[in-house]
Amino acid sequence: MEFTVITKDRGSKARLGRIRTPHGDVSTPVFMPVGTQAAIKALTPEQVRGLGAEVILGNAYHLYLRPGHRLIADLGGLHRFMNWSGPILTDSGGFQIYSLGTLRKITEEGATFQSHIDGSHHFLGPETAIEIQEALDGDIMMCLDECISYPATREEVEKALGRTARWASRCKNSRRSNRQALFGIIQGGVYPDYRKRGVEEIAAIGFDGYAIGGLSVGEPKDLLLESLAATAPRLPEDRPRYLMGVGTPEDLVEGVYHGIDMFDCVIPTRCARNGLLFTNGEKVVIKNARYREDGLPLDSACDCYTCHHYSRAYLRHLYVAGEILAMVLNTIHNLRYYLRLMERIREAIREDRFRDFRDGFLRAQSG
Amino acid sequence: MEFTVITKDRGSKARLGRIRTPHGDVSTPVFMPVGTQAAIKALTPEQVRGLGAEVILGNAYHLYLRPGHRLIADLGGLHRFMNWSGPILTDSGGFQIYSLGTLRKITEEGATFQSHIDGSHHFLGPETAIEIQEALDGDIMMCLDECISYPATREEVEKALGRTARWASRCKNSRRSNRQALFGIIQGGVYPDYRKRGVEEIAAIGFDGYAIGGLSVGEPKDLLLESLAATAPRLPEDRPRYLMGVGTPEDLVEGVYHGIDMFDCVIPTRCARNGLLFTNGEKVVIKNARYREDGLPLDSACDCYTCHHYSRAYLRHLYVAGEILAMVLNTIHNLRYYLRLMERIREAIREDRFRDFRDGFLRAQSG
Numbered sequence: 001m002e003f004t005v006i007t008k009d010r011g012s013k014a015r016l017g018r019i020r021t022p023h024g025d026v027s028t029p030v031f032m033p034v035g036t037q038a039a040i041k042a043l044t045p046e047q048v049r050g051l052g053a054e055v056i057l058g059n060a061y062h063l064y065l066r067p068g069h070r071l072i073a074d075l076g077g078l079h080r081f082m083n084w085s086g087p088i089l090t091d092s093g094g095f096q097i098y099s100l101g102t103l104r105k106i107t108e109e110g111a112t113f114q115s116h117i118d119g120s121h122h123f124l125g126p127e128t129a130i131e132i133q134e135a136l137d138g139d140i141m142m143c144l145d146e147c148i149s150y151p152a153t154r155e156e157v158e159k160a161l162g163r164t165a166r167w168a169s170r171c172k173n174s175r176r177s178n179r180q181a182l183f184g185i186i187q188g189g190v191y192p193d194y195r196k197r198g199v200e201e202i203a204a205i206g207f208d209g210y211a212i213g214g215l216s217v218g219e220p221k222d223l224l225l226e227s228l229a230a231t232a233p234r235l236p237e238d239r240p241r242y243l244m245g246v247g248t249p250e251d252l253v254e255g256v257y258h259g260i261d262m263f264d265c266v267i268p269t270r271c272a273r274n275g276l277l278f279t280n281g282e283k284v285v286i287k288n289a290r291y292r293e294d295g296l297p298l299d300s301a302c303d304c305y306t307c308h309h310y311s312r313a314y315l316r317h318l319y320v321a322g323e324i325l326a327m328v329l330n331t332i333h334n335l336r337y338y339l340r341l342m343e344r345i346r347e348a349i350r351e352d353r354f355r356d357f358r359d360g361f362l363r364a365q366s367g
Numbered sequence: 368m369e370f371t372v373i374t375k376d377r378g379s380k381a382r383l384g385r386i387r388t389p390h391g392d393v394s395t396p397v398f399m400p401v402g403t404q405a406a407i408k409a410l411t412p413e414q415v416r417g418l419g420a421e422v423i424l425g426n427a428y429h430l431y432l433r434p435g436h437r438l439i440a441d442l443g444g445l446h447r448f449m450n451w452s453g454p455i456l457t458d459s460g461g462f463q464i465y466s467l468g469t470l471r472k473i474t475e476e477g478a479t480f481q482s483h484i485d486g487s488h489h490f491l492g493p494e495t496a497i498e499i500q501e502a503l504d505g506d507i508m509m510c511l512d513e514c515i516s517y518p519a520t521r522e523e524v525e526k527a528l529g530r531t532a533r534w535a536s537r538c539k540n541s542r543r544s545n546r547q548a549l550f551g552i553i554q555g556g557v558y559p560d561y562r563k564r565g566v567e568e569i570a571a572i573g574f575d576g577y578a579i580g581g582l583s584v585g586e587p588k589d590l591l592l593e594s595l596a597a598t599a600p601r602l603p604e605d606r607p608r609y610l611m612g613v614g615t616p617e618d619l620v621e622g623v624y625h626g627i628d629m630f631d632c633v634i635p636t637r638c639a640r641n642g643l644l645f646t647n648g649e650k651v652v653i654k655n656a657r658y659r660e661d662g663l664p665l666d667s668a669c670d671c672y673t674c675h676h677y678s679r680a681y682l683r684h685l686y687v688a689g690e691i692l693a694m695v696l697n698t699i700h701n702l703r704y705y706l707r708l709m710e711r712i713r714e715a716i717r718e719d720r721f722r723d724f725r726d727g728f729l730r731a732q733s734g
Contacts, residue, residue, distance in 0.1 A: 037684075037685075037688045037690055038681070038684065038685075039685055039688075039690045039692040040692075041690065041691055041692070042691040042692060042695070043692065044672075044692065044695065044696075066684065066687065066688055067659070067680065067683075067684040067687075071659070071660055071680065074660065074662075075660075075662050075678060075680055075681075076662075081678070081680075081681055082681065083676045083677060083681075292434070292438070293438055293441065293442075295441075295442050295443075305411075309450045310450060311442060311448070313434065313438065313442055313448075314405070314442075314448055314449065314450075316434075317404075317405065317433065317434040318404075318405075318406055320433065320434075321404045321406075321433055323404055323406045323408065324408055324409040324691060324694055324695075325406045325407075325408070325409060325410065325411065327691055328409070328411065328691075328695070329411075
């Protein structure tokens, strides 16, 4: 993997870049659609690619449990298994383990947990996380980290911070080759000094890229932004910076503002399935009766397939009738909204006017 | 609408034809995917077209209840509403009313029924059925008929037969123009003499095409075939013959053998969503553990997108994981299987070898 910063915005920390992977190039800042179970929910890979996605996410925890990483390896790896020929980043499973709550127990060795599917018992340590991700054979792997919830005491955060750093070393040491890139993850909760220490410890180990984890776990928005600002600009300049699992369109814009290059989030796809659709200016709850007879497209400014061919009245009908096609068309729109937002962000950075873009975008969203 | 018989098979009643509609031509014998609620379940219209579908079904009963035929008319008709530019046949709702069981009461005037959605009370008579279908503005409308279940006494069948004929006249008399074609429906249960009388009565009224209704409602397969054989060959030669709501791949082959030109059925789409997939030779229950590690395509002989890009192991994984994409990929395959079967049938008729084709097909299915 190779990362190049092409240009920097002068009014912010935003930067335009390119990640070169064995499966193709990625223009940054980039949004990565989430394909948790080896599928972007409701869409074919061709549809995802057609929306402008350049890289997608897979998930070690989910694929380890079902269908099994060995099976995917035997069938030629995740790219072939799911018919996605572009770059794939695999998450380590740290966040999923964290989400299991009382179903998991974490020690220095790793995490023992019960499957969310059948309650069976499993162990996931740093070495296992790498083994699984090597079997999946994605382009970018993530270290196993210990994510903690909000609120957490300084003592709890410090403990998880140290463990995350030790696990990061173990992850790096256990990889069989450098063929797949490996990213380190910064924890530190909402404490700026711990975020700073996290950056120092993880950067000292040395990775192909750096991720900010443990945000969007329940903390207020101002603490998310404060933690982001305390972390992102300190990350090594010459490596991609990835803000994990965040967030809303506003979060993406703020992330870029603070120097983030990569994002992933289930918001656009999950909201789509729940009938919540993004447009510039307002979020549309498509089941609302006001759209019953509305012959207009969802968003006249949008270039997606859904907005080109269907009325709000039709989208409302499909959603209310429980048609699967509602999920397909809604997902197409929301993902395109996110991916087009990233295109507009990249354009603004290229033209050195990202700060204005950000101010205008945030004003429009709150107005 | 214009119907031309292009050629007839010499070893059977099968015929190759073409239906010309305001929205394009249809090669017969044809299978029409079912778009009950203004959508082919799980697929975009472009995907449906790409599978080779030339005409699709809409349903007056469902669209009257939700979103309302007036709304669809106000938004430019069903073609525009659902983004399907090809021919559409709209069913009258007779079969849906029949399916409501105790929720409906049928008198000479028409059917009073309770909505399956919210229990609200409604009336659907022959004139209403035409009014709804004219609002939907499909290419082919169907008369309202009285469908009865199996078993039924001769007296019950005779009563429904007479009513269906009187309703057919009322349907024909109530249309506002001849712009949309109108098909009559033959009832008569499993009694060959009543089927014969049904043909005579409905043909005497005179329609653009003729449908066989009231089959596949619980009767044994041999009685279905017997009733089909007693009805289809008696229908006017110069009009399309449509076997409603039937059936399995074998039923389609047998229908063509007896001179049927048009079919519709939810079997391919519904089975797809339930993980039952059609191939030549065997029906695949994709969740079966035997496919867990199976890297082969679902059907190596199939030319569909699903078979070209995915393994059985992947399809099993998607289905077991409850991914929406499972329904999409399975529906693509099953619909393509049905549409390709019709292509093979038309080719066999064109080459005057349909009887051999039929014998070989039925042998392969039972073997």
